[in-house]
Amino acid sequence: MTNLVEYMLAEHEYCNDLFCDGENLATESKWSELKSVFEKFVMETEKHFAKEEKVLFPHAEQSMGSDAGPTAVMRMEHEQMRALIGNLKPLIEKENKEGFLGETETLLVLMQQHNMKEEQILYPMIDRMVGANLAAVIDAMEAL
Ligand SMILES: [Fe+2]
Numbered sequence: 001m002t003n004l005v006e007y008m009l010a011e012h013e014y015c016n017d018l019f020c021d022g023e024n025l026a027t028e029s030k031w032s033e034l035k036s037v038f039e040k041f042v043m044e045t046e047k048h049f050a051k052e053e054k055v056l057f058p059h060a061e062q063s064m065g066s067d068a069g070p071t072a073v074m075r076m077e078h079e080q081m082r083a084l085i086g087n088l089k090p091l092i093e094k095e096n097k098e099g100f101l102g103e104t105e106t107l108l109v110l111m112q113q114h115n116m117k118e119e120q121i122l123y124p125m126i127d128r129m130v131g132a133n134l135a136a137v138i139d140a141m142e143a144l
Helices: 004-027 031-064 070-093 097-142
Strands: none
Touching: 004 031, 004 097, 031 070, 031 097, 070 097
16 A cells, blocks of 8 residues: 555656756757657646645645645645746747746745655645545545
């Protein structure tokens, strides 16, 4: 049986790998390859966000009886990341390497801080809340 922290960690690593591939392709001005890697990064990141926003966070919010706690901060940071990701697309279209790498630097810092908070605090907390329902929670995330 997979543990929740490991399952979510693997998702962060996968998105991170795609992100690094994108940065490397931009550095090498491989724009058409970057386009497809970037699309995949956006798709996988949105899938990961959806698993948290639609399945994982509601679990925590229900257990805590409030949606104003740490999950509210995580949801807000997702919006900040979505905005930064949105800024990247036109920069790829324009093949603006400097602009792209500047924005990805900002996104990387935000993403690293966000993921660290989830991995060290939120996921272990939700793992404890979910307890024996872990398989059902993972199934619900997989079904999205
Ligand atoms: Fe997140």
